Amino acid sequence: MTTEEQNTPENNILNAAKEIFQKKGMAAARMQEIADEAGINKAMLHYYYRSKELLFEAVFKSAFSMLAPQLNEIMNADTTIFEKIRNFSSNYISFVLKHPYLPNFIIQELNRNPEFVKNLIAEKNFPNISKFKQQVNEKVAEGVIRPITAEQLFINIMSLNIFPFIGAPLLKGFLNFDDEAYKKLMENRKTEVSDFIINAIKI
Amino acid sequence: MTTEEQNTPENNILNAAKEIFQKKGMAAARMQEIADEAGINKAMLHYYYRSKELLFEAVFKSAFSMLAPQLNEIMNADTTIFEKIRNFSSNYISFVLKHPYLPNFIIQELNRNPEFVKNLIAEKNFPNISKFKQQVNEKVAEGVIRPITAEQLFINIMSLNIFPFIGAPLLKGFLNFDDEAYKKLMENRKTEVSDFIINAIKI
DNA sequence: ACATTTGTCAACCATATGGTTAAACTAAAT
DNA sequence: ATTTAGTTTAACCATATGGTTGACAAATGT
Numbered sequence: 466m467t468t469e470e471q472n473t474p475e476n477n478i479l480n481a482a483k484e485i486f487q488k489k490g491m492a493a494a495r496m497q498e499i500a501d502e503a504g505i506n507k508a509m510l511h512y513y514y515r516s517k518e519l520l521f522e523a524v525f526k527s528a529f530s531m532l533a534p535q536l537n538e539i540m541n542a543d544t545t546i547f548e549k550i551r552n553f554s555s556n557y558i559s560f561v562l563k564h565p566y567l568p569n570f571i572i573q574e575l576n577r578n579p580e581f582v583k584n585l586i587a588e589k590n591f592p593n594i595s596k597f598k599q600q601v602n603e604k605v606a607e608g609v610i611r612p613i614t615a616e617q618l619f620i621n622i623m624s625l626n627i628f629p630f631i632g633a634p635l636l637k638g639f640l641n642f643d644d645e646a647y648k649k650l651m652e653n654r655k656t657e658v659s660d661f662i663i664n665a666i667k668i
Numbered sequence: 669m670t671t672e673e674q675n676t677p678e679n680n681i682l683n684a685a686k687e688i689f690q691k692k693g694m695a696a697a698r699m700q701e702i703a704d705e706a707g708i709n710k711a712m713l714h715y716y717y718r719s720k721e722l723l724f725e726a727v728f729k730s731a732f733s734m735l736a737p738q739l740n741e742i743m744n745a746d747t748t749i750f751e752k753i754r755n756f757s758s759n760y761i762s763f764v765l766k767h768p769y770l771p772n773f774i775i776q777e778l779n780r781n782p783e784f785v786k787n788l789i790a791e792k793n794f795p796n797i798s799k800f801k802q803q804v805n806e807k808v809a810e811g812v813i814r815p816i817t818a819e820q821l822f823i824n825i826m827s828l829n830i831f832p833f834i835g836a837p838l839l840k841g842f843l844n845f846d847d848e849a850y851k852k853l854m855e856n857r858k859t860e861v862s863d864f865i866i867n868a869i870k871i
Numbered sequence: 872a873c874a875t876t877t878g879t880c881a882a883c884c885a886t887a888t889g890g891t892t893a894a895a896c897t898a899a900a901t
Numbered sequence: 902a903t904t905t906a907g908t909t910t911a912a913c914c915a916t917a918t919g920g921t922t923g924a925c926a927a928a929t930g931t
Contacts, residue, residue, distance in 0.1 A: 474878085490780070492696035496919060506880050511920060569779050575837040576772050577693070582841040592842055611867060616843050616853060617860050623839065624831035629823050631834065634778040636826065638785040639795055640819050650819060657820050664814060665868035677908085699889060709910050714890060 475513055478503050482510075482524045487566035490573055491521050525574060528567055529585060535560065536592045546600050546610070547663055550622060554659040557626045558651060569631045594619060610666040618666065625658045678716055681706050685713075685727045690769035693776055694724050728777060731770055732788060738763065739795045749803050749813070750866055753825060757862040760829045761854060772834045797822060813869040821869065828861045 481503035485494045496517055500507040514520035539553045561568055575582055585591055594615070601615035629636065629651060637647050684706035688697045699720055703710040717723035742756045764771055778785055788794055801818035808815050832839065832854060840850050 490693065490695060490776075492693060493780070495917085497917095507919090508880065508921080509878080512878075515920095517919065569776075572835055572838060573772075573776055573779075576776075576834070577696070579837040582837050586841055594842060613860075613864070616845075617857070617864075619843070620832050620839055620853075620857075621828055621861075621864060623835065623842075624827045625824055627835065628827035628831035631779070632775055632826065632830065634782040634785050635775060636823055638789055639797060639826075640822070642819075650823075654820070654823075657816075658824075661816070661820075661824060661868045665864045698887090700887095710889090711891080711911090712909070715908075718890095720889065 474505070474509065478505070478510060478513055478520070479523060479527060482514075482520050483528065486521060486524045487528065487570040490570070491517075491577070494521075525571070525581075526585075526588075529571060530588075530590065531564070532560075532567065532571070533585075533592050534590050537590055540592060540594055540597045546597070546604060547659075547667075549597065549600075550662050551656075551659040553622060554626055554662075555655045558655045558658070561627075561630050562648070562651060565630065568627050572627075572631060608668065611668055613666060618662075621665075622662060625662065626654075629654065677708070677712065681708070681713060681716055681723070682726060682730060685723050686731065689724060689727045690731065690773040693773070694720075694780070697724075728774070728784075729788075729791075732774060733791075733793065734767070735763075735770065735774065736788075736795050737793050740793055743795060743797055743800045749800070749807060750862075750870075752800065752803075753865050754859075754862040756825065757829055757865075758858045761858045761861070764830075764833050765851070765854060768833065771830050775830075775834060811871065814871055816869060821865075824868075825865060828865065829857075832857065 478499070482494075482499045484502055485499045494517075496510055497507055499520070500510055503509075510520060514523060535556060536553070539549055539556065542549065542552070544552070597619065598615035601610070601613070601618055604610045605612050633647065637643070640647075642650065681702070685697075685702045687705055688702045697720075699713055700710055702723070703713055706712075713723060717726060738759060739756070742752055742759065745752065745755070747755070797818070800822065804813070804816070804818035804821055807813045836850065840846070843850075845853065
């Protein structure tokens, strides 16, 4: 494997903390529970990551860095907007089906602590959408796609891909779907979402 | 006013609890803080609502019942699908601009406790989308709109309207928008969203 | 072989927190 | 005026929780 997933105590703790923090959120997570999950003494958590706050930050940044680069890569790739929309929808949905707690975790904690986003922006690899913006504006000017601002289109792409996971419990209720049926629906969305978006903008 | 917003201690407590619970979530909210917000002694909370859990449930149901009937009304109205999409987008966005913590609160707590949705389904006024489903199927059969399942369309409508609020901190970061600019963007979405959806499905 | 650093743990600590209690206050009912 | 029921409060309680400590073991260096 290229990314070294080493078996250090730090990593062991981080994985356990991810599990618990992502399921329960910062406030409801318990240090003891994380220690149990990692199979170590509670004091070890403080030995390796001083405080709950710092452990949380490590988890959050690690989680964010799993998602952000994907977005960045796709948005800055040398492909048409249509391909970008198709790639992102397909990749993102595949990825989140494997990590179902991730988007909700990030969104949730960012709402709890909105200033934290400034922290993330400073990091390298923070998604930059300027190329995407330029492309959208060009295509609108050329009359290839309907008039829409790049920002609105971007929000639409994100919404259609992310919300179905975050709002899953609610949507399952509204649609009266069980987990199995809902998962199939998500599989279909890998292509349905991009078709929908492209139909909306293509002239 | 038609809806009696009485000044009873119960209501006073409920409003204070809404404020705190919606901002911080169940786990991070403190009973003392709610008491302070309501300007009363902490024991009063337990006098009127036995426990934190029960107070939380009262807040949650009250919050949910502010949103659900709107959806229900619009979806079951005697209007075309296009009108439903326009009405919902416009009404929902207007409403949430006034109650910015609501959607995140509901989504968040439903994720924390997915079985709770069963509780809600039992309540009267739980949104029923059968009429909407039937309409979509008809229009697809008539060739008025592109082939799409009612479920996927429903998810898309919900996603495009709700996510921009829940994901606001993240989206503000990506777009590099301040609160003011973002709010204007949301105002524009009252019509942009429905145009987008209708373009996507209309043949 | 010895000393030093690093890692691990059980026990402990201070504080925060949800919840209780018993007494006091209020206002209507008798 | 006295009783009664409902309301409000300060003080208190038990427990949970993040964090610390001091002893001890395992590496690591010399």
